Amino acid sequence: GAVVSQHPSWVICKSGTSVKIECRSLDFQATTMFWYRQFPKQSLMLMATSNEGSKATYEQGVEKDKFLINHASLTLSTLTVTSAHPEDSSFYICSASLTGGENEQYFGPGTRLTVT
Amino acid sequence: GQQLNQSPQSMFIQEGEDVSMNCTSSSIFNTWLWYKQEPGEGPVLLIALYKAGELTSNGRLTAQFGITRKDSFLNISASIPSDVGIYFCAGHSNSGGSNYKLTFGKGTLLTVNP
Numbered sequence: 001g002a003v004v005s006q007h008p009s010w011v012i013c014k015s016g017t018s019v020k021i022e023c024r025s026l027d028f029q030a031t032t033m034f035w036y037r038q039f040p041k042q043s044l045m046l047m048a049t050s051n052e053g054s055k056a057t058y059e060q061g062v063e064k065d066k067f068l069i070n071h072a073s074l075t076l077s078t079l080t081v082t083s084a085h086p087e088d089s090s091f092y093i094c095s096a097s098l099t100g101g102e103n104e105q106y107f108g109p110g111t112r113l114t115v116t
Numbered sequence: 117g118q119q120l121n122q123s124p125q126s127m128f129i130q131e132g133e134d135v136s137m138n139c140t141s142s143s144i145f146n147t148w149l150w151y152k153q154e155p156g157e158g159p160v161l162l163i164a165l166y167k168a169g170e171l172t173s174n175g176r177l178t179a180q181f182g183i184t185r186k187d188s189f190l191n192i193s194a195s196i197p198s199d200v201g202i203y204f205c206a207g208h209s210n211s212g213g214s215n216y217k218l219t220f221g222k223g224t225l226l227t228v229n230p
Contacts, residue, residue, distance in 0.1 A: 004158075032216055043204065043222045044159070093158045097216055103147040103208040105218060107158035
């Protein structure tokens, strides 16, 4: 149980284009989903917290107009990287908390974004 | 903001040896979680701890929630090559309106030599 999927697993795009990453909870409902970014050999950096049916809460320093988050249902959240630049290249990972769960987060397999 | 100090940063051990890693914090946490991440994948939850003093096992893994609520350790017994990966501790506190956010340690890179 508690399986989270991400799509795509990797993507290469050109500078200036937008990329959408999907995060799905496959066997449970997730009121809250989280988006992280991870650079090589570093820990996870929380970008934003996404609550179903409401606006996402962004961490300090994360541009909300650049990283658009939509959490339209209890099983799907999307992250859109708009006007991507090479410095946006990174490993993006989502996680989900079970509705009523005790703070456990279950992670997706990640999406490797490369902007050329 | 809250920070977790995780140590050691890396470990190189021989197959069969036991491993111990820990996390400490200057503030109190209500939940401690331990994750393992392999290259190119997302972290996988290993053990979750909810009460001070709690000791929980998952196969060869054992983790404890410190009495002071400011620390936790993870032990791996009789290591095997597939234990290789980065282990992260993560904590949750109810203070400051954190609303389910986790604070992560910087990770312990474990290498097991067969």
